[in-house]
Amino acid sequence: MSEAMTCAEAEPLLPLVADGALDPDSDPQLFAHLATCADCQRIVATHDLIGLALRAPAPPARRPSVILRFWPALPVAAAAALAFALWPTTPVVVAPQTPTIVHAPAVAPPVVVTPVAPPRVIALAQADGTQIYLVQSGEHWTVVNPADLDSGAQKPQTANGVQVRY
Numbered sequence: 001m002s003e004a005m006t007c008a009e010a011e012p013l014l015p016l017v018a019d020g021a022l023d024p025d026s027d028p029q030l031f032a033h034l035a036t037c038a039d040c041q042r043i044v045a046t047h048d049l050i051g052l053a054l055r056a057p058a059p060p061a062r063r064p065s066v067i068l069r070f071w072p073a074l075p076v077a078a079a080a081a082l083a084f085a086l087w088p089t090t091p092v093v094v095a096p097q098t099p100t101i102v103h104a105p106a107v108a109p110p111v112v113v114t115p116v117a118p119p120r121v122i123a124l125a126q127a128d129g130t131q132i133y134l135v136q137s138g139e140h141w142t143v144v145n146p147a148d149l150d151s152g153a154q155k156p157q158t159a160n161g162v163q164v165r166y
Contacts, residue, residue: 005033010040018047 010033016022017030024031034040063069120136133144 005029007033007037007040010034010037011043014040014043015047018044018051 010030013022013027013030017034022030034044122134122136123131124134125131130145130147133146135142135144
């Protein structure tokens with residue numbers, strides 16, 4: 001019988017044992033060492049656990065919440081709603097069934113002429129013997145002094161608080 005295997009010699013072969021590449025028939029000396037060495041057994045067990053973890057299917061990805069799923073589409077939906085609300089509508093023009101003919105009246109309507117009232121003139125005698133005149137045009141009164149008209153000098157006068165110039 002040959003010498004017993006050491007941990008340093010067995011350690012590079014332990015991942016192969018964990019993967020199932022080596023069996024007791026192919027290397028009986030390695031498996032004899034594993035039967036007696038707790039450290040090498042722990043290394044093989046660790047490799048087994050790592051292999052199982054790597055071969056196990058990944059847990060299903062957690063679905064994002066409804067709000068997070070639709071969040072990227074929110075600006076597009078808002079733009080579509082705004083475009084729909086602001087889209088100009090085309091008016092529907094409905095033509096009449098039969099054409100309507102409009103004739104001008106045979107006689108022109110009478111023209112109503114409103115007579116314009118002539119200006120109303122009131123003559124007032126002053127204390128010095130001269131006269132001044134109040135002339136009404138519509139609702140406004142104007143003071144007219146003939147002496148001012150003859151002299152050519154125009155001085156402003158007021159009637160009802162309105163300054164009058166002639």
